[in-house]
Amino acid sequence: MAFRLAPSAAAAGYRLEAHESVSSTNALALEHARAGDGGDLWVVSSRQESGRGRRGREWSTPPGNLAATLLTVGHFEPATAATLGFVAGLALSDALFAVVPEQRIAVAADGGDLPGGRFALKWPNDVLAEGAKLSGILLESSILPDGRFAIAVGIGVNVVAHPENTPYPATSLKALGFKGDAGDLFLALSDAWVDNVRLWNAGRGLEAIRKRWLTRxxxxxxxxxIRVDGRVARGTFETIDEACRFVIREADGSLLRIAAGDVHFGAVASAQAD
Incomplete structure (x- = not known):
């Protein structure tokens, strides 16, 4: 397997560091930042031995799956930097639509409707394929001695294998009929990132990102x-607001804006959140 940058990414000044195996692409990217790397660096591998998800959860990346981290360095407000996760979700969904065959009919994993389409974005950091988890996105950061912010945008994708016996259904690209490998997906991802991060425009284009994200x-x-402030909040998913917070309308009609949490959908929402 060979990892390559898309010509658009190379022309935009991005660089690539590819590994056969790493402990964590996020950790390695942040090490580079602390050693003086200026960012716009992709650190990628088809195997990750000590990957992490949100809240310290393990994210297994067996051989053949994709672990990719984009290191970006600059003067960002933390709240603005956090919205790069939405940029990553859009870039990955664009890449998936570009490389995965469309002959299958999109049906949700539970047999129900498929809101958001075949590849849907689950707030705040997952990409679903036909209703099952395909990818997780994790942002980690470090403040550098000169005051700049180093942000590792980690993207893990189940290309050839997915975990079994998980709380949520999971799937892989292989199960969807994808005949390529992690290198093929990364090529498309590096291309899609360029367009989406330009639209984001250091946070100035966040409203355009928000609107595009909502379509998926x-x-x-x-x-x-969703569990928030020691209770389980239930309602209808209305939107994400201008700060990309999750907005639900509760039974009494009030709107609740949530900055962080695990969202559960549909018929399983009550049982999973309790």
Missing amino acids: AAGLGAQVS
Whole structure:
């Protein structure tokens, strides 16, 4: 397997560091930043031995899957930097639509409707394929001695294998009929990133990113539950707001804006969140 940057990414000044195996692409990218790397560096591998998801959860990357981290360095407000996760989700979904065959009919993993389309974005950091988890996105950061912010945008994708016996259904690109490899997906991802990060424009284009993200949002208009402030909130997924917070309309009609949490959809929402 060979990893290559898309010509558009190379022309935009991005660089590539590819590995057969790493402990964590995010950790390695941040090490480079602390050693003086100026960013716009992709660190990629088809195997990751000590990857992490949100809240310290393990993210397994067996051989053949994709672990990719984009290192960006600059003067960012933390809240602005956090919205790069939405840029990553859009870039990955663009790449998936570009490389995965379309002959299969999109049906959700639970047999129900598929809000958001075949590849849908689940707030805040997952990409679903036909309703099952395909990818996770994790942002980690470090403040550098000169005051700049180093941000590692980690993207893990189940290309050839996916975990079994998980709380949510999971899938892989191989199961969807994808005949390529992690290198093929990364090539498309590096291309799609260029367009989406330009649209983001250091946060100045966040409203355009928000609107585009909503066109691919999983569960928009559906019943959801989420644990917040020591309770389980339930309602209808209305939108994400100007700060990309999750907005639900509760039974009494009030709007609740949530900055972080695990969202559960549909019929399983009550049981999973409790």
